[in-house]
Amino acid sequence: MNTHNESSDSALVPFALRPASTDWEAFALDGSGTCHGWAWFRPPAAPQGVVCRLADGAVATLRGLAMVTGIDPAMVSMWGVFGTPCAGPSAVGMLDQPLVLPHGAVDTNITIHVGAGTAVPVGMVPMVMNQPPMTVGVGGMVDEGVYTAIAAHWAAIQAATVKLEMLRKQIDDLMMQLSSLNRDLTYDEVGHSTRQDRDAWDDARRWMRNASTQLSRCQKACDVGDTQSVGKREWLQNIHDNYIVTRQPIDNIQGVASEFEYFRKLLINLESQVSGTLSGASTDGLNRGRRVLAEIATKVRRAKSR
Incomplete structure:
Protein backbone atom coordinates (compact mmCIF):
# COMPACT_ATOMS: atom_id res chain seq x y z
CA MET A 1 0.00 0.00 0.00
CA THR A 118 -31.52 2.20 -14.02
CA ALA A 119 -34.44 4.50 -14.55
CA VAL A 120 -37.72 3.32 -13.05
CA PRO A 121 -41.00 4.73 -14.41
CA VAL A 122 -42.97 6.69 -11.81
CA GLY A 123 -45.92 4.35 -12.08
CA MET A 124 -43.74 1.42 -11.03
CA VAL A 125 -42.43 2.93 -7.78
CA PRO A 126 -43.79 0.80 -4.90
CA MET A 127 -46.22 2.55 -2.56
CA VAL A 128 -45.29 0.46 0.48
CA MET A 129 -42.27 2.03 2.20
CA ASN A 130 -40.78 -1.25 3.41
CA GLN A 131 -41.06 -2.99 0.07
CA PRO A 132 -37.76 -3.02 -1.87
CA PRO A 133 -37.91 -1.23 -5.24
CA MET A 134 -38.29 -3.37 -8.33
CA THR A 135 -36.47 -2.70 -11.59
CA VAL A 136 -37.26 -3.92 -15.08
CA GLY A 137 -34.27 -6.01 -16.14
CA VAL A 138 -33.62 -7.48 -19.56
CA GLY A 139 -35.54 -10.62 -18.68
CA GLY A 140 -38.21 -9.21 -16.35
CA MET A 141 -38.69 -7.73 -12.88
CA VAL A 142 -35.81 -7.95 -10.41
CA ASP A 143 -35.43 -6.91 -6.76
CA GLU A 144 -33.18 -3.87 -7.08
CA GLY A 145 -32.31 -3.83 -3.38
CA VAL A 146 -30.95 -7.39 -3.41
CA TYR A 147 -29.10 -6.88 -6.69
CA THR A 148 -27.50 -3.70 -5.35
CA ALA A 149 -26.46 -5.52 -2.17
CA ILE A 150 -24.87 -8.32 -4.20
CA ALA A 151 -22.94 -5.75 -6.25
CA ALA A 152 -21.66 -4.23 -2.99
CA HIS A 153 -20.62 -7.67 -1.72
CA TRP A 154 -18.72 -8.33 -4.95
CA ALA A 155 -16.93 -4.98 -4.76
CA ALA A 156 -15.90 -5.82 -1.19
CA ILE A 157 -14.71 -9.26 -2.32
CA GLN A 158 -12.51 -7.66 -4.98
CA ALA A 159 -11.06 -5.15 -2.51
CA ALA A 160 -10.38 -7.87 0.09
CA THR A 161 -8.69 -10.01 -2.57
CA VAL A 162 -6.34 -7.17 -3.47
CA LYS A 163 -5.59 -6.51 0.21
CA LEU A 164 -4.88 -10.21 0.85
CA GLU A 165 -2.43 -10.29 -2.05
CA MET A 166 -0.62 -7.33 -0.52
CA LEU A 167 -0.62 -8.93 2.94
CA ARG A 168 0.69 -12.19 1.46
CA LYS A 169 3.72 -10.31 0.13
CA GLN A 170 4.20 -8.68 3.53
CA ILE A 171 4.23 -12.13 5.15
CA ASP A 172 7.03 -13.27 2.83
CA ASP A 173 9.04 -10.12 3.49
CA LEU A 174 8.64 -10.30 7.27
CA MET A 175 9.56 -14.00 7.36
CA MET A 176 12.78 -13.22 5.46
CA GLN A 177 13.62 -10.44 7.93
CA LEU A 178 12.98 -12.71 10.91
CA SER A 179 15.10 -15.47 9.39
CA SER A 180 17.97 -13.06 8.81
CA LEU A 181 17.75 -11.55 12.29
CA ASN A 182 17.45 -14.83 14.21
CA ARG A 183 21.14 -15.74 14.58
CA ASP A 184 23.79 -16.56 17.15
CA LEU A 185 25.59 -13.64 18.77
CA THR A 186 29.02 -12.83 17.35
CA TYR A 187 32.23 -13.22 19.35
CA ASP A 188 32.31 -9.48 20.14
CA GLU A 189 28.62 -9.42 21.08
CA VAL A 190 29.09 -12.31 23.50
CA GLY A 191 32.26 -10.82 24.96
CA HIS A 192 30.87 -7.35 25.62
CA SER A 193 27.31 -8.23 26.69
CA THR A 194 26.02 -9.17 30.12
CA ARG A 195 24.29 -12.38 31.11
CA GLN A 196 21.07 -10.41 31.21
CA ASP A 197 21.66 -9.26 27.60
CA ARG A 198 22.26 -12.83 26.42
CA ASP A 199 19.16 -14.08 28.23
CA ALA A 200 17.16 -11.28 26.61
CA TRP A 201 18.49 -12.34 23.21
CA ASP A 202 17.58 -15.98 23.81
CA ASP A 203 14.10 -14.84 24.78
CA ALA A 204 13.86 -12.62 21.69
CA ARG A 205 14.86 -15.55 19.48
CA ARG A 206 12.05 -17.64 20.97
CA TRP A 207 9.62 -14.84 20.15
CA MET A 208 10.99 -14.68 16.60
CA ARG A 209 10.62 -18.43 16.11
CA ASN A 210 7.05 -18.24 17.36
CA ALA A 211 6.35 -15.29 15.06
CA SER A 212 7.75 -17.21 12.08
CA THR A 213 5.53 -20.19 12.95
CA GLN A 214 2.43 -17.98 13.12
CA LEU A 215 3.32 -16.30 9.83
CA SER A 216 3.87 -19.68 8.19
CA ARG A 217 0.37 -20.75 9.24
CA CYS A 218 -1.10 -17.57 7.77
CA GLN A 219 0.93 -18.16 4.63
CA LYS A 220 -0.59 -21.62 4.26
CA ALA A 221 -4.07 -20.31 5.07
CA CYS A 222 -3.77 -17.77 2.26
CA ASP A 223 -2.46 -20.36 -0.20
CA VAL A 224 -5.05 -22.99 0.72
CA GLY A 225 -7.78 -20.36 0.62
CA ASP A 226 -6.71 -19.30 -2.87
CA THR A 227 -6.68 -22.88 -4.11
CA GLN A 228 -9.99 -23.92 -2.55
CA SER A 229 -11.86 -20.75 -3.50
CA VAL A 230 -10.97 -20.68 -7.20
CA GLY A 231 -14.13 -22.51 -8.26
CA LYS A 232 -16.31 -20.50 -5.90
CA ARG A 233 -14.84 -17.19 -7.04
CA GLU A 234 -15.38 -18.10 -10.71
CA TRP A 235 -19.00 -19.03 -9.96
CA LEU A 236 -19.60 -15.75 -8.13
CA GLN A 237 -18.00 -13.72 -10.92
CA ASN A 238 -20.12 -15.50 -13.51
CA ILE A 239 -23.29 -14.71 -11.54
CA HIS A 240 -22.19 -11.09 -11.04
CA ASP A 241 -21.19 -10.45 -14.66
CA ASN A 242 -24.05 -12.28 -16.36
CA TYR A 243 -26.96 -11.63 -13.99
CA ILE A 244 -26.27 -8.86 -11.47
CA VAL A 245 -24.68 -6.30 -13.79
CA THR A 246 -27.30 -6.86 -16.49
CA ARG A 247 -30.13 -7.21 -13.94
CA GLN A 248 -31.20 -10.60 -15.30
CA PRO A 249 -33.69 -12.53 -13.16
CA ILE A 250 -32.20 -15.53 -11.37
CA ASP A 251 -33.73 -18.28 -9.25
CA ASN A 252 -33.38 -18.05 -5.45
CA ILE A 253 -31.85 -14.57 -5.50
CA GLN A 254 -31.84 -14.44 -1.68
CA GLY A 255 -29.77 -17.62 -1.57
CA VAL A 256 -27.37 -16.18 -4.14
CA ALA A 257 -27.02 -13.03 -2.04
CA SER A 258 -26.19 -15.17 0.99
CA GLU A 259 -23.42 -16.92 -0.99
CA PHE A 260 -21.85 -13.57 -1.89
CA GLU A 261 -22.14 -12.31 1.69
CA TYR A 262 -20.62 -15.49 3.15
CA PHE A 263 -17.65 -15.40 0.77
CA ARG A 264 -17.09 -11.69 1.52
CA LYS A 265 -17.04 -12.34 5.26
CA LEU A 266 -14.72 -15.31 4.74
CA LEU A 267 -12.15 -13.14 2.96
CA ILE A 268 -12.46 -10.22 5.36
CA ASN A 269 -12.08 -12.50 8.38
CA LEU A 270 -8.94 -13.98 6.80
CA GLU A 271 -7.68 -10.47 6.09
CA SER A 272 -8.25 -9.52 9.73
CA GLN A 273 -6.45 -12.66 10.94
CA VAL A 274 -3.45 -12.06 8.68
CA SER A 275 -3.24 -8.37 9.61
CA GLY A 276 -3.27 -9.23 13.31
CA THR A 277 -0.59 -11.88 12.89
CA LEU A 278 1.61 -9.49 10.90
CA SER A 279 1.26 -6.82 13.56
CA GLY A 280 2.07 -9.24 16.38
CA ALA A 281 5.03 -10.77 14.53
CA SER A 282 6.47 -7.34 13.83
CA THR A 283 6.04 -6.08 17.40
CA ASP A 284 6.80 -9.21 19.42
CA GLY A 285 9.33 -10.74 17.06
CA LEU A 286 11.17 -8.37 14.75
CA ASN A 287 11.11 -5.20 16.84
CA ARG A 288 11.97 -7.07 20.04
CA GLY A 289 14.97 -8.73 18.39
CA ARG A 290 16.21 -5.49 16.87
CA ARG A 291 15.91 -3.70 20.20
CA VAL A 292 17.99 -6.31 22.06
CA LEU A 293 20.67 -6.37 19.35
CA ALA A 294 20.80 -2.57 19.31
CA GLU A 295 21.45 -2.51 23.07
CA ILE A 296 24.23 -5.09 22.72
CA ALA A 297 25.73 -3.21 19.74
CA THR A 298 25.89 -0.04 21.84
CA LYS A 299 27.90 -1.86 24.51
CA VAL A 300 30.26 -3.29 21.88
CA ARG A 301 30.93 0.18 20.44
CA ARG A 302 31.54 1.65 23.87
CA ALA A 303 33.97 -1.14 24.77
CA LYS A 304 35.93 -0.70 21.54
CA SER A 305 36.14 3.08 21.91
CA ARG A 306 37.91 2.91 25.26
Missing part, protein backbone atom coordinates in the same frame (compact mmCIF):
# COMPACT_ATOMS: atom_id res chain seq x y z
CA ASN A 2 1.34 3.40 -0.94
CA THR A 3 1.68 5.37 2.31
CA HIS A 4 2.96 8.52 0.63
CA ASN A 5 0.38 11.13 -0.19
CA GLU A 6 1.05 11.14 -3.91
CA SER A 7 -2.65 11.55 -4.69
CA SER A 8 -3.33 14.45 -2.37
CA ASP A 9 -4.52 16.40 -5.42
CA SER A 10 -6.98 13.66 -6.41
CA ALA A 11 -9.89 16.08 -5.93
CA LEU A 12 -8.53 18.06 -8.91
CA VAL A 13 -8.78 15.03 -11.19
CA PRO A 14 -12.35 14.26 -12.31
CA PHE A 15 -13.28 10.64 -11.77
CA ALA A 16 -14.14 10.29 -15.47
CA LEU A 17 -10.49 10.91 -16.33
CA ARG A 18 -9.07 8.44 -13.84
CA PRO A 19 -7.72 5.09 -15.07
CA ALA A 20 -8.09 1.89 -13.08
CA SER A 21 -5.72 1.70 -10.11
CA THR A 22 -2.88 -0.80 -9.93
CA ASP A 23 -2.25 -0.15 -6.22
CA TRP A 24 -3.88 1.68 -3.32
CA GLU A 25 -3.51 5.45 -3.82
CA ALA A 26 -3.12 7.67 -0.75
CA PHE A 27 -5.30 10.76 -0.39
CA ALA A 28 -5.62 13.76 1.92
CA LEU A 29 -8.99 15.20 2.90
CA ASP A 30 -7.52 18.67 3.34
CA GLY A 31 -4.45 20.60 2.28
CA SER A 32 -2.28 19.38 5.14
CA GLY A 33 -0.55 16.69 3.09
CA THR A 34 -1.46 14.11 5.74
CA CYS A 35 -2.45 10.68 4.48
CA HIS A 36 -6.07 10.22 5.59
CA GLY A 37 -6.68 7.02 3.66
CA TRP A 38 -6.34 5.12 0.40
CA ALA A 39 -8.45 4.74 -2.73
CA TRP A 40 -8.63 2.02 -5.38
CA PHE A 41 -10.20 3.38 -8.56
CA ARG A 42 -12.27 1.23 -10.91
CA PRO A 43 -11.73 -2.24 -9.37
CA PRO A 44 -12.96 -5.14 -11.56
CA ALA A 45 -16.22 -5.42 -9.62
CA ALA A 46 -16.93 -1.68 -9.85
CA PRO A 47 -15.49 -0.32 -13.10
CA GLN A 48 -17.50 2.86 -12.52
CA GLY A 49 -16.61 3.19 -8.85
CA VAL A 50 -13.92 3.57 -6.23
CA VAL A 51 -13.17 1.73 -2.97
CA CYS A 52 -11.86 3.84 -0.08
CA ARG A 53 -10.20 2.87 3.19
CA LEU A 54 -9.59 5.33 6.01
CA ALA A 55 -6.34 5.51 7.93
CA ASP A 56 -6.49 4.89 11.68
CA GLY A 57 -7.93 7.93 13.43
CA ALA A 58 -9.04 9.63 10.21
CA VAL A 59 -12.52 11.18 10.22
CA ALA A 60 -14.33 11.55 6.90
CA THR A 61 -17.78 12.06 5.41
CA LEU A 62 -19.32 10.59 2.29
CA ARG A 63 -19.23 14.02 0.65
CA GLY A 64 -15.56 14.45 1.54
CA LEU A 65 -14.61 11.06 0.10
CA ALA A 66 -16.59 11.73 -3.06
CA MET A 67 -14.96 15.12 -3.59
CA VAL A 68 -11.41 13.92 -2.90
CA THR A 69 -11.84 11.13 -5.47
CA GLY A 70 -13.20 13.54 -8.08
CA ILE A 71 -16.82 12.47 -7.85
CA ASP A 72 -19.88 14.72 -7.74
CA PRO A 73 -22.07 13.30 -4.92
CA ALA A 74 -25.11 13.94 -7.11
CA MET A 75 -23.77 11.39 -9.61
CA VAL A 76 -23.45 8.58 -7.06
CA SER A 77 -25.84 5.72 -7.76
CA MET A 78 -24.95 3.67 -4.69
CA TRP A 79 -22.75 3.85 -1.59
CA GLY A 80 -21.38 0.88 0.31
CA VAL A 81 -20.58 1.97 3.86
CA PHE A 82 -18.69 -0.66 5.89
CA GLY A 83 -20.59 -3.43 4.11
CA THR A 84 -24.01 -1.75 4.18
CA PRO A 85 -25.34 -0.68 0.76
CA CYS A 86 -27.27 2.57 0.46
CA ALA A 87 -28.83 3.95 -2.71
CA GLY A 88 -27.28 7.25 -3.77
CA PRO A 89 -30.39 9.48 -3.66
CA SER A 90 -31.44 8.18 -0.24
CA ALA A 91 -28.06 9.07 1.28
CA VAL A 92 -28.46 12.85 0.89
CA GLY A 93 -29.02 13.30 4.62
CA MET A 94 -25.90 11.24 5.39
CA LEU A 95 -23.43 13.09 3.16
CA ASP A 96 -22.02 15.28 5.92
CA GLN A 97 -22.28 12.82 8.81
CA PRO A 98 -18.92 11.59 10.18
CA LEU A 99 -18.27 7.99 9.16
CA VAL A 100 -17.80 5.81 12.24
CA LEU A 101 -16.66 2.20 11.85
CA PRO A 102 -19.12 0.02 13.82
CA HIS A 103 -17.61 -1.98 16.67
CA GLY A 104 -16.66 -5.43 15.45
CA ALA A 105 -17.17 -4.55 11.78
CA VAL A 106 -15.24 -6.83 9.42
CA ASP A 107 -15.71 -4.72 6.28
CA THR A 108 -13.71 -1.48 6.53
CA ASN A 109 -14.39 -0.30 2.97
CA ILE A 110 -16.43 2.64 1.73
CA THR A 111 -17.43 1.97 -1.88
CA ILE A 112 -18.74 4.68 -4.20
CA HIS A 113 -20.56 3.61 -7.37
CA VAL A 114 -20.97 6.26 -10.05
CA GLY A 115 -23.74 6.33 -12.63
CA ALA A 116 -27.27 7.39 -13.23
CA GLY A 117 -28.54 3.91 -12.42
Whole structure:
Protein backbone atom coordinates (compact mmCIF):
# COMPACT_ATOMS: atom_id res chain seq x y z
CA MET A 1 0.00 0.00 0.00
CA ASN A 2 1.34 3.40 -0.94
CA THR A 3 1.68 5.37 2.31
CA HIS A 4 2.96 8.52 0.63
CA ASN A 5 0.38 11.13 -0.19
CA GLU A 6 1.05 11.14 -3.91
CA SER A 7 -2.65 11.55 -4.69
CA SER A 8 -3.33 14.45 -2.37
CA ASP A 9 -4.52 16.40 -5.42
CA SER A 10 -6.98 13.66 -6.41
CA ALA A 11 -9.89 16.08 -5.93
CA LEU A 12 -8.53 18.06 -8.91
CA VAL A 13 -8.78 15.03 -11.19
CA PRO A 14 -12.35 14.26 -12.31
CA PHE A 15 -13.28 10.64 -11.77
CA ALA A 16 -14.14 10.29 -15.47
CA LEU A 17 -10.49 10.91 -16.33
CA ARG A 18 -9.07 8.44 -13.84
CA PRO A 19 -7.72 5.09 -15.07
CA ALA A 20 -8.09 1.89 -13.08
CA SER A 21 -5.72 1.70 -10.11
CA THR A 22 -2.88 -0.80 -9.93
CA ASP A 23 -2.25 -0.15 -6.22
CA TRP A 24 -3.88 1.68 -3.32
CA GLU A 25 -3.51 5.45 -3.82
CA ALA A 26 -3.12 7.67 -0.75
CA PHE A 27 -5.30 10.76 -0.39
CA ALA A 28 -5.62 13.76 1.92
CA LEU A 29 -8.99 15.20 2.90
CA ASP A 30 -7.52 18.67 3.34
CA GLY A 31 -4.45 20.60 2.28
CA SER A 32 -2.28 19.38 5.14
CA GLY A 33 -0.55 16.69 3.09
CA THR A 34 -1.46 14.11 5.74
CA CYS A 35 -2.45 10.68 4.48
CA HIS A 36 -6.07 10.22 5.59
CA GLY A 37 -6.68 7.02 3.66
CA TRP A 38 -6.34 5.12 0.40
CA ALA A 39 -8.45 4.74 -2.73
CA TRP A 40 -8.63 2.02 -5.38
CA PHE A 41 -10.20 3.38 -8.56
CA ARG A 42 -12.27 1.23 -10.91
CA PRO A 43 -11.73 -2.24 -9.37
CA PRO A 44 -12.96 -5.14 -11.56
CA ALA A 45 -16.22 -5.42 -9.62
CA ALA A 46 -16.93 -1.68 -9.85
CA PRO A 47 -15.49 -0.32 -13.10
CA GLN A 48 -17.50 2.86 -12.52
CA GLY A 49 -16.61 3.19 -8.85
CA VAL A 50 -13.92 3.57 -6.23
CA VAL A 51 -13.17 1.73 -2.97
CA CYS A 52 -11.86 3.84 -0.08
CA ARG A 53 -10.20 2.87 3.19
CA LEU A 54 -9.59 5.33 6.01
CA ALA A 55 -6.34 5.51 7.93
CA ASP A 56 -6.49 4.89 11.68
CA GLY A 57 -7.93 7.93 13.43
CA ALA A 58 -9.04 9.63 10.21
CA VAL A 59 -12.52 11.18 10.22
CA ALA A 60 -14.33 11.55 6.90
CA THR A 61 -17.78 12.06 5.41
CA LEU A 62 -19.32 10.59 2.29
CA ARG A 63 -19.23 14.02 0.65
CA GLY A 64 -15.56 14.45 1.54
CA LEU A 65 -14.61 11.06 0.10
CA ALA A 66 -16.59 11.73 -3.06
CA MET A 67 -14.96 15.12 -3.59
CA VAL A 68 -11.41 13.92 -2.90
CA THR A 69 -11.84 11.13 -5.47
CA GLY A 70 -13.20 13.54 -8.08
CA ILE A 71 -16.82 12.47 -7.85
CA ASP A 72 -19.88 14.72 -7.74
CA PRO A 73 -22.07 13.30 -4.92
CA ALA A 74 -25.11 13.94 -7.11
CA MET A 75 -23.77 11.39 -9.61
CA VAL A 76 -23.45 8.58 -7.06
CA SER A 77 -25.84 5.72 -7.76
CA MET A 78 -24.95 3.67 -4.69
CA TRP A 79 -22.75 3.85 -1.59
CA GLY A 80 -21.38 0.88 0.31
CA VAL A 81 -20.58 1.97 3.86
CA PHE A 82 -18.69 -0.66 5.89
CA GLY A 83 -20.59 -3.43 4.11
CA THR A 84 -24.01 -1.75 4.18
CA PRO A 85 -25.34 -0.68 0.76
CA CYS A 86 -27.27 2.57 0.46
CA ALA A 87 -28.83 3.95 -2.71
CA GLY A 88 -27.28 7.25 -3.77
CA PRO A 89 -30.39 9.48 -3.66
CA SER A 90 -31.44 8.18 -0.24
CA ALA A 91 -28.06 9.07 1.28
CA VAL A 92 -28.46 12.85 0.89
CA GLY A 93 -29.02 13.30 4.62
CA MET A 94 -25.90 11.24 5.39
CA LEU A 95 -23.43 13.09 3.16
CA ASP A 96 -22.02 15.28 5.92
CA GLN A 97 -22.28 12.82 8.81
CA PRO A 98 -18.92 11.59 10.18
CA LEU A 99 -18.27 7.99 9.16
CA VAL A 100 -17.80 5.81 12.24
CA LEU A 101 -16.66 2.20 11.85
CA PRO A 102 -19.12 0.02 13.82
CA HIS A 103 -17.61 -1.98 16.67
CA GLY A 104 -16.66 -5.43 15.45
CA ALA A 105 -17.17 -4.55 11.78
CA VAL A 106 -15.24 -6.83 9.42
CA ASP A 107 -15.71 -4.72 6.28
CA THR A 108 -13.71 -1.48 6.53
CA ASN A 109 -14.39 -0.30 2.97
CA ILE A 110 -16.43 2.64 1.73
CA THR A 111 -17.43 1.97 -1.88
CA ILE A 112 -18.74 4.68 -4.20
CA HIS A 113 -20.56 3.61 -7.37
CA VAL A 114 -20.97 6.26 -10.05
CA GLY A 115 -23.74 6.33 -12.63
CA ALA A 116 -27.27 7.39 -13.23
CA GLY A 117 -28.54 3.91 -12.42
CA THR A 118 -31.52 2.20 -14.02
CA ALA A 119 -34.44 4.50 -14.55
CA VAL A 120 -37.72 3.32 -13.05
CA PRO A 121 -41.00 4.73 -14.41
CA VAL A 122 -42.97 6.69 -11.81
CA GLY A 123 -45.92 4.35 -12.08
CA MET A 124 -43.74 1.42 -11.03
CA VAL A 125 -42.43 2.93 -7.78
CA PRO A 126 -43.79 0.80 -4.90
CA MET A 127 -46.22 2.55 -2.56
CA VAL A 128 -45.29 0.46 0.48
CA MET A 129 -42.27 2.03 2.20
CA ASN A 130 -40.78 -1.25 3.41
CA GLN A 131 -41.06 -2.99 0.07
CA PRO A 132 -37.76 -3.02 -1.87
CA PRO A 133 -37.91 -1.23 -5.24
CA MET A 134 -38.29 -3.37 -8.33
CA THR A 135 -36.47 -2.70 -11.59
CA VAL A 136 -37.26 -3.92 -15.08
CA GLY A 137 -34.27 -6.01 -16.14
CA VAL A 138 -33.62 -7.48 -19.56
CA GLY A 139 -35.54 -10.62 -18.68
CA GLY A 140 -38.21 -9.21 -16.35
CA MET A 141 -38.69 -7.73 -12.88
CA VAL A 142 -35.81 -7.95 -10.41
CA ASP A 143 -35.43 -6.91 -6.76
CA GLU A 144 -33.18 -3.87 -7.08
CA GLY A 145 -32.31 -3.83 -3.38
CA VAL A 146 -30.95 -7.39 -3.41
CA TYR A 147 -29.10 -6.88 -6.69
CA THR A 148 -27.50 -3.70 -5.35
CA ALA A 149 -26.46 -5.52 -2.17
CA ILE A 150 -24.87 -8.32 -4.20
CA ALA A 151 -22.94 -5.75 -6.25
CA ALA A 152 -21.66 -4.23 -2.99
CA HIS A 153 -20.62 -7.67 -1.72
CA TRP A 154 -18.72 -8.33 -4.95
CA ALA A 155 -16.93 -4.98 -4.76
CA ALA A 156 -15.90 -5.82 -1.19
CA ILE A 157 -14.71 -9.26 -2.32
CA GLN A 158 -12.51 -7.66 -4.98
CA ALA A 159 -11.06 -5.15 -2.51
CA ALA A 160 -10.38 -7.87 0.09
CA THR A 161 -8.69 -10.01 -2.57
CA VAL A 162 -6.34 -7.17 -3.47
CA LYS A 163 -5.59 -6.51 0.21
CA LEU A 164 -4.88 -10.21 0.85
CA GLU A 165 -2.43 -10.29 -2.05
CA MET A 166 -0.62 -7.33 -0.52
CA LEU A 167 -0.62 -8.93 2.94
CA ARG A 168 0.69 -12.19 1.46
CA LYS A 169 3.72 -10.31 0.13
CA GLN A 170 4.20 -8.68 3.53
CA ILE A 171 4.23 -12.13 5.15
CA ASP A 172 7.03 -13.27 2.83
CA ASP A 173 9.04 -10.12 3.49
CA LEU A 174 8.64 -10.30 7.27
CA MET A 175 9.56 -14.00 7.36
CA MET A 176 12.78 -13.22 5.46
CA GLN A 177 13.62 -10.44 7.93
CA LEU A 178 12.98 -12.71 10.91
CA SER A 179 15.10 -15.47 9.39
CA SER A 180 17.97 -13.06 8.81
CA LEU A 181 17.75 -11.55 12.29
CA ASN A 182 17.45 -14.83 14.21
CA ARG A 183 21.14 -15.74 14.58
CA ASP A 184 23.79 -16.56 17.15
CA LEU A 185 25.59 -13.64 18.77
CA THR A 186 29.02 -12.83 17.35
CA TYR A 187 32.23 -13.22 19.35
CA ASP A 188 32.31 -9.48 20.14
CA GLU A 189 28.62 -9.42 21.08
CA VAL A 190 29.09 -12.31 23.50
CA GLY A 191 32.26 -10.82 24.96
CA HIS A 192 30.87 -7.35 25.62
CA SER A 193 27.31 -8.23 26.69
CA THR A 194 26.02 -9.17 30.12
CA ARG A 195 24.29 -12.38 31.11
CA GLN A 196 21.07 -10.41 31.21
CA ASP A 197 21.66 -9.26 27.60
CA ARG A 198 22.26 -12.83 26.42
CA ASP A 199 19.16 -14.08 28.23
CA ALA A 200 17.16 -11.28 26.61
CA TRP A 201 18.49 -12.34 23.21
CA ASP A 202 17.58 -15.98 23.81
CA ASP A 203 14.10 -14.84 24.78
CA ALA A 204 13.86 -12.62 21.69
CA ARG A 205 14.86 -15.55 19.48
CA ARG A 206 12.05 -17.64 20.97
CA TRP A 207 9.62 -14.84 20.15
CA MET A 208 10.99 -14.68 16.60
CA ARG A 209 10.62 -18.43 16.11
CA ASN A 210 7.05 -18.24 17.36
CA ALA A 211 6.35 -15.29 15.06
CA SER A 212 7.75 -17.21 12.08
CA THR A 213 5.53 -20.19 12.95
CA GLN A 214 2.43 -17.98 13.12
CA LEU A 215 3.32 -16.30 9.83
CA SER A 216 3.87 -19.68 8.19
CA ARG A 217 0.37 -20.75 9.24
CA CYS A 218 -1.10 -17.57 7.77
CA GLN A 219 0.93 -18.16 4.63
CA LYS A 220 -0.59 -21.62 4.26
CA ALA A 221 -4.07 -20.31 5.07
CA CYS A 222 -3.77 -17.77 2.26
CA ASP A 223 -2.46 -20.36 -0.20
CA VAL A 224 -5.05 -22.99 0.72
CA GLY A 225 -7.78 -20.36 0.62
CA ASP A 226 -6.71 -19.30 -2.87
CA THR A 227 -6.68 -22.88 -4.11
CA GLN A 228 -9.99 -23.92 -2.55
CA SER A 229 -11.86 -20.75 -3.50
CA VAL A 230 -10.97 -20.68 -7.20
CA GLY A 231 -14.13 -22.51 -8.26
CA LYS A 232 -16.31 -20.50 -5.90
CA ARG A 233 -14.84 -17.19 -7.04
CA GLU A 234 -15.38 -18.10 -10.71
CA TRP A 235 -19.00 -19.03 -9.96
CA LEU A 236 -19.60 -15.75 -8.13
CA GLN A 237 -18.00 -13.72 -10.92
CA ASN A 238 -20.12 -15.50 -13.51
CA ILE A 239 -23.29 -14.71 -11.54
CA HIS A 240 -22.19 -11.09 -11.04
CA ASP A 241 -21.19 -10.45 -14.66
CA ASN A 242 -24.05 -12.28 -16.36
CA TYR A 243 -26.96 -11.63 -13.99
CA ILE A 244 -26.27 -8.86 -11.47
CA VAL A 245 -24.68 -6.30 -13.79
CA THR A 246 -27.30 -6.86 -16.49
CA ARG A 247 -30.13 -7.21 -13.94
CA GLN A 248 -31.20 -10.60 -15.30
CA PRO A 249 -33.69 -12.53 -13.16
CA ILE A 250 -32.20 -15.53 -11.37
CA ASP A 251 -33.73 -18.28 -9.25
CA ASN A 252 -33.38 -18.05 -5.45
CA ILE A 253 -31.85 -14.57 -5.50
CA GLN A 254 -31.84 -14.44 -1.68
CA GLY A 255 -29.77 -17.62 -1.57
CA VAL A 256 -27.37 -16.18 -4.14
CA ALA A 257 -27.02 -13.03 -2.04
CA SER A 258 -26.19 -15.17 0.99
CA GLU A 259 -23.42 -16.92 -0.99
CA PHE A 260 -21.85 -13.57 -1.89
CA GLU A 261 -22.14 -12.31 1.69
CA TYR A 262 -20.62 -15.49 3.15
CA PHE A 263 -17.65 -15.40 0.77
CA ARG A 264 -17.09 -11.69 1.52
CA LYS A 265 -17.04 -12.34 5.26
CA LEU A 266 -14.72 -15.31 4.74
CA LEU A 267 -12.15 -13.14 2.96
CA ILE A 268 -12.46 -10.22 5.36
CA ASN A 269 -12.08 -12.50 8.38
CA LEU A 270 -8.94 -13.98 6.80
CA GLU A 271 -7.68 -10.47 6.09
CA SER A 272 -8.25 -9.52 9.73
CA GLN A 273 -6.45 -12.66 10.94
CA VAL A 274 -3.45 -12.06 8.68
CA SER A 275 -3.24 -8.37 9.61
CA GLY A 276 -3.27 -9.23 13.31
CA THR A 277 -0.59 -11.88 12.89
CA LEU A 278 1.61 -9.49 10.90
CA SER A 279 1.26 -6.82 13.56
CA GLY A 280 2.07 -9.24 16.38
CA ALA A 281 5.03 -10.77 14.53
CA SER A 282 6.47 -7.34 13.83
CA THR A 283 6.04 -6.08 17.40
CA ASP A 284 6.80 -9.21 19.42
CA GLY A 285 9.33 -10.74 17.06
CA LEU A 286 11.17 -8.37 14.75
CA ASN A 287 11.11 -5.20 16.84
CA ARG A 288 11.97 -7.07 20.04
CA GLY A 289 14.97 -8.73 18.39
CA ARG A 290 16.21 -5.49 16.87
CA ARG A 291 15.91 -3.70 20.20
CA VAL A 292 17.99 -6.31 22.06
CA LEU A 293 20.67 -6.37 19.35
CA ALA A 294 20.80 -2.57 19.31
CA GLU A 295 21.45 -2.51 23.07
CA ILE A 296 24.23 -5.09 22.72
CA ALA A 297 25.73 -3.21 19.74
CA THR A 298 25.89 -0.04 21.84
CA LYS A 299 27.90 -1.86 24.51
CA VAL A 300 30.26 -3.29 21.88
CA ARG A 301 30.93 0.18 20.44
CA ARG A 302 31.54 1.65 23.87
CA ALA A 303 33.97 -1.14 24.77
CA LYS A 304 35.93 -0.70 21.54
CA SER A 305 36.14 3.08 21.91
CA ARG A 306 37.91 2.91 25.26
